Amino acid sequence: MEYKDYYDIMGVKKDATQDEIKRAYRKLARKYHPDVSKETDAEAKFKEVGEAYEVLKDPEKRTAYDQLGSQWQAGQDFHPPPGWDAGFEFSDGGTGGPDLGGFSDFFETLYGRGFHRAGQQGGSARGFQIRGEDHHAKVMVDLEDSYNGATRSITLQVSGVDENGRVVARPKTLKVRIPRGIRRGQQIRLAGQGGVGHGSGEAGDLYLEVDFKLPGHYRVEGADVYLDLPLAPWEAALGASVKVPTPAGAVDLKIPPGSQAGKRLRLKGRGIPAKEAGDLYVVLQIALPKAENEEQREIYEKMKQEFSFNPRVGMGA
């Protein structure tokens, strides 16, 4: 079991006042709150901070923690000295702190397990049946999955109880059918895949919110898909037929002569499938080849002489 340096986690000095600890907690909680934060490991951080605060905000728990001594390093293998908690009685404050789904082994060895649980259900306990919590997770799918439908494996961290009766986070893998035509932000409800119920209460549901993994040249708005398509200047000027990779497979697209950058070609019904399928917009871009040798430079020189072209004419320049 690893020793945890709660002062370090909270970013406060060992002699910080209770007010300083509260201030530090509030700041960190806002920073890492999973409903607000954009940090990648927000949930784990939030949990860690919540655990540290649970100890440091309570003068008794804090004193007991301080008594372990300052020779410990974070991450060091830790076993509590016998009788370390003599003289302390940790009452369940029932403060309704963050619902964290279990604290670390380190915490639970020191302060016991389950003391923070009672406060969690708050006013929501109804009789002997408590329905399991609904869980929410995000699932990233490819745009192609929405066009064709797919089966995706997703791995979630769920808390369970190990053979020693300790709460542990375990990975749980589910295979989920992603229905054709799914759109960003839509949710898939998996009944009974959420948290386990208490007593005879049924399990909660798992809600998966869908988001797309999009390559940089794609954008999606509702059921419409936008694809940036680079063209060579001569393709745009003279017209061409080019192969375009779309989420539904490659198509041959006719580029009309004299196409300008930014022009949009609409492929009706080739957006995300639905009763009224979205459209696919191909947004033209013009890529400029580099002049790397004398001959190529000459071609640009020749263009300069042949075209009296001022692209900034509309700017009054």
Add this chain to the structure above:
Amino acid sequence: MTENNILRGQLIEAETLITVDELCHHCMVQVEEVITFVQEGILDPSDDVVVTEQADAWQFHISSVRRVRTAVHLQRDLGVNLAGAALALELLDRIAELERS
């Protein structure tokens, strides 16, 4: 259930409506709390005219589940009051909107 089963979930359309009881059930809150959320303007029942006395008959868009849960978490974890949670929710909506465009 084995891990090889492929789960087929119910697709939640944004238009799906749930009753106030279902909302309470999913969010583990009491009707009274939902009423305060509505009065604070955090939640909008689908009715055109919102009458608190008819709270039992309210219906909500499915997206309200997430909203209520976030509001509850923010109040519980960050010590903000209802108005503070409402403000945070509105700012979160703005951020999501900006990120989409």
